[in-house]
Amino acid sequence: MKKPPNIMIIGRQNVGKSTLFNALVRKKIAIVSSQPGVTRDYIEKEIPIDGKLFNLIDTGGITQDKNKNDMEYIVSLRSMNIIDKASLVLFIVDTSGITPMDEEISRIIRKRNKKCLVVINKVDQSENIIKTEFFAEFYQLGFDTIIPVSATHRKNFNALFEAILDNCKETILEEETEETIKMAIVGKPNVGKSSILNKILNADRSLVTEIPGTTRDSLDVTMEHDGKSITLIDTAGIRRKSKVSQDVEYYSVNRAIKSIKRADVVLVIISADEGISIQDKKILYLIYESRKSAVVIINKWDLMSPKASPSDYEKSMKLRLPVISHLPFIFASAKTGIRIARILPKALEVYTNYSLRVPTNELNLFIHNILNKYSPPGAGGMIKIFYGTQVKERPPLFVFFTNKPNKIKSNYERFLINKLRERFNFEGSPVNLKFKKK
Numbered sequence: 001m002k003k004p005p006n007i008m009i010i011g012r013q014n015v016g017k018s019t020l021f022n023a024l025v026r027k028k029i030a031i032v033s034s035q036p037g038v039t040r041d042y043i044e045k046e047i048p049i050d051g052k053l054f055n056l057i058d059t060g061g062i063t064q065d066k067n068k069n070d071m072e073y074i075v076s077l078r079s080m081n082i083i084d085k086a087s088l089v090l091f092i093v094d095t096s097g098i099t100p101m102d103e104e105i106s107r108i109i110r111k112r113n114k115k116c117l118v119v120i121n122k123v124d125q126s127e128n129i130i131k132t133e134f135f136a137e138f139y140q141l142g143f144d145t146i147i148p149v150s151a152t153h154r155k156n157f158n159a160l161f162e163a164i165l166d167n168c169k170e171t172i173l174e175e176e177t178e179e180t181i182k183m184a185i186v187g188k189p190n191v192g193k194s195s196i197l198n199k200i201l202n203a204d205r206s207l208v209t210e211i212p213g214t215t216r217d218s219l220d221v222t223m224e225h226d227g228k229s230i231t232l233i234d235t236a237g238i239r240r241k242s243k244v245s246q247d248v249e250y251y252s253v254n255r256a257i258k259s260i261k262r263a264d265v266v267l268v269i270i271s272a273d274e275g276i277s278i279q280d281k282k283i284l285y286l287i288y289e290s291r292k293s294a295v296v297i298i299n300k301w302d303l304m305s306p307k308a309s310p311s312d313y314e315k316s317m318k319l320r321l322p323v324i325s326h327l328p329f330i331f332a333s334a335k336t337g338i339r340i341a342r343i344l345p346k347a348l349e350v351y352t353n354y355s356l357r358v359p360t361n362e363l364n365l366f367i368h369n370i371l372n373k374y375s376p377p378g379a380g381g382m383i384k385i386f387y388g389t390q391v392k393e394r395p396p397l398f399v400f401f402t403n404k405p406n407k408i409k410s411n412y413e414r415f416l417i418n419k420l421r422e423r424f425n426f427e428g429s430p431v432n433l434k435f436k437k438k
Contacts, residue, residue: 003055004046004052004053004054004055005054005055005087005088005168006054006055006057006085006086006087006088007054007055007056007057007086007087007088007089007090007164007168008057008059008082008083008085008086008088008089008090009021009056009057009058009059009090009092010059010083010089010090010091010092010105010109011091011092011093011102011105012093012099012101012102012105015092015093015094015121015122016092016094016121016122016151016152017058017059017092018058019121019151019152020090020092020119020121020149020151021043021045021056021058022151023151023152023154023157024047024056024157025045025047025056043057043058044056044057044220045220049161049164049165050161050165052165052168054164054168057082057085057086059082083108083109083112083114084112086114087115087168088114088115088116088117088164088167088168089109089114089115089116089117090116090117090119091105091106091109091116091117091118091119091141091143092119092121093118093119093120093121093138093141094120094121094122095120095121095122095123097137098137098138098140098141102141103141106141106142106143109143110142115167115168116143116145117143117145117146117147117160117163117164117167118138118141118143118145118146118147119147119148119149119160120135120138120146120147120148120149121149121150121151122150122151122152123148123149123150123155123156124150124152124153124155134148135148145163145167147159147160147163179229180222180229180230180231181228181229181230181231181264181265181348181351182230182231182233182262182263182264182265183230183231183232183233183263183264183265183266183267183347184233184235184259184260184262184263184265184266184267185197185232185233185234185235185267185269186235186259186260186266186267186268186269186283186287187268187269187270187280187283188277188279188280188283190271191269191270191271191274191299191300192269192271192299192300192334193234193235193269194234195299195334195335196267196269196297196299196332196334196340196343197221197232197234198334199334199337199340200223200232200340200343200344201221201223201232220232220233221233221234225344225348226344226345226348228348230344230348233259233262233263235259235260257286260286260287260290260292261290261292263292264292264293264351264354264394265292265293265294265295265347265350265351265354265428266287266292266293266294266295267294267295267297267343267347268280268283268284268287268294268295268296268297268327269297269299270296270297270298270299271298271299271300272298272299272300272301272303272304272313272331273300273303273304276317276320276321281321284296284321284323284324285323288323288324288430291395291430291432292395292430293350293351293353293354293395293428293429293430294324294327294350294428295327295328295329295330295343295346295347295350295428296317296324296327296328296329296330297329297330297332297343298310298313298329298330298331298332299332299333299334300333300334300335301331301332301333301338301339302333302335302336302338310329310331313329313331314329317329326421326426326427326428326429326430327427327428328346328350328427328428330342330343330346346428349427349428350427350428350429353425353426353427353428353429354393354394354395354396354428354429355393355394356393356396356424356425356426356429357390357393357396358390358396358398358424360389360390362424363388363389363390363398364387364388366419366420366423366424367385367387367388367400370416370419371385374415376407376408376409376412377409377412383402383403383404383407383408384402384403384404385400385401385402385435386401386402386403386438387400387401388400388401392432395429395430395431395432396426396429396430396431396432397432397433397434398420398431398432398433398434399433399434399435399436400416400433400434400435400436401435401436401437401438402435402436402437402438403437403438404437405435405436405437408435413433413435416433417431417433420433
C-alpha cells in the first residue's frame with residue numbers, strides 16, 4: 001500500500017491540538033487536559049477522508065522557553081524537527097488572537113516551505129464560523145487558507161476536509177493485507193521503556209529523558225523485522241493507584257493497561273538494580289490475567305556486579321512469582337546496547353508459540369501417552385480422558401473430553417498444561433485448558 005500523506009497538527013500550547021486530533025480520528029487517543037504541555041511525544045493515526053487515506057500526526061506544544069533542562073523545550077525541539085515529514089500542516093490557533101508565539105511558529109512553517117492551513121479553534125458560536133471577517137487578523141500569519149472550527153463540537157469540519165483534500169496528494173484507501181504483530185512495551189516509570197524502544201529502532205523515535213513519567217500517551221510505531229510487520233506500542237509507566245495523583249496520570253495508566261489488552265506480545269521492562277517490586281508483580285499479574293504472551297526484559301544489567309548471574313536472577317524471580325515460570329528472560333542494557341538485538345527475535349518466537357495450532361492427531365497421541373503414565377487421580381470411580389482438540393489460538397485453548405469433568409483436580413490440570421508446554425513449546429504463551437463431559 002502506498003504511504004499516505006502526513007498531516008501534521010502544530011501550534012502553541014493549549015489551543016486544542018489534541019482535542020482536534022481526537023475529533024478527526026473519532027477516538028480518544030491523545031490525552032486532553034487543560035494543563036499545558038500534556039502531549040510530550042507525537043502520535044500518529046491513519047484516517048480516511050472521502051475515500052482517501054491520510055496519516056494524522058499530533059505534536060507536542062511549542063514553547064519559547066530556552067532552558068535546555070526544561071521538558072517543554074525538549075518537546076519544542078522535537079516538534080520543530082518533525083515538520084519536515086509533513087505534506088500538510090494544520091496550524092492551530094484560537095479565538096484569543098495572534099500571539100508572539102503564533103508569529104514565531106508561522107515563520108518556522110514558512111521557512112520550511114510547507115503547505116499550511118490556519119485552523120482557528122474554539123469558535124463555538126455557529127453563526128460566527130461562516131463570518132470570515134471576524135478572523136481577518138489571522139491572515140497576518142502569511143497563509144492563504146483560514147478555517148474556523150470547534151473541535152469540541154465538530155463544527156465546520158466539512159470545510160476542513162475539503163481544504164485537506166485540495167492541498168494533499170490523493171491516496172486511494174486500500175485494504176490492508178499484511179498482518180501486523182502488536183508488541184506493547186510496559187513497566188513502571190523510569191525503567192527505560194522508551195530507551196529500549198529507541199535502541200530497537202536504532203533511532204530517537206520516542207522522547208527519552210531522565211524524568212519519570214515522560215511518556216504519557218501510548219505510541220504506536222510500525223517497523224519491519226525479519227520480513228514481519230511489527231507495531232511497537234510504547235506506553236506510559238504503570239504506577240500504583242495511590243501514586244496516581246493527577247487526571248493526566250490516571251489516563252496514562254489506563255491507556256497503558258489498554259495497550260496490554262490489545263497487544264499480541266507484551267515486553268515487560270524491569271530495572272535490574274531495583275529487582276522485582278510490588279508494582280512489577282502487579283503488572284505481571286495483569287498480563288497473566290489478560291492471557292497475553294510476554295517476554296521479560298531485565299534492563300540496566302550493566303549496573304549489576306560482574307559476578308551477578310542471570311540464571312540465578314531468573315530462578316529467584318520465578319520462585320517468587322510462579323505465574324511467570326513460562327516466560328523467557330532477556331538481560332539487556334539500553335545504555336550499552338547489550339542483548340537488545342535479541343528482543344525482537346525472541347518476541348517473534350513467543351508470538352509463534354502464542355499462535356500455534358496443534359494438529360488433532362498429535363494432541364490425541366500426547367493425551368494417550370500421558371494417560372498411560374499419569375492417569376488423573378479421583379475418588380468414586382475411574383476418571384477417563386477420551387480425546388481432545390484445540391479450539392482456539394492467541395492464546396491456545398484446548399478442550400479435553402472426559403467422563404467426569406468436575407472431578408479433575410486443579411493440580412492435575414496444571415500438570416497437563418506443563419506437559420503441553422514441554423511437548424509443543426509454548427514458551428512465553430499462556431495455555432488454557434477446559435474439560436467437557438463426553
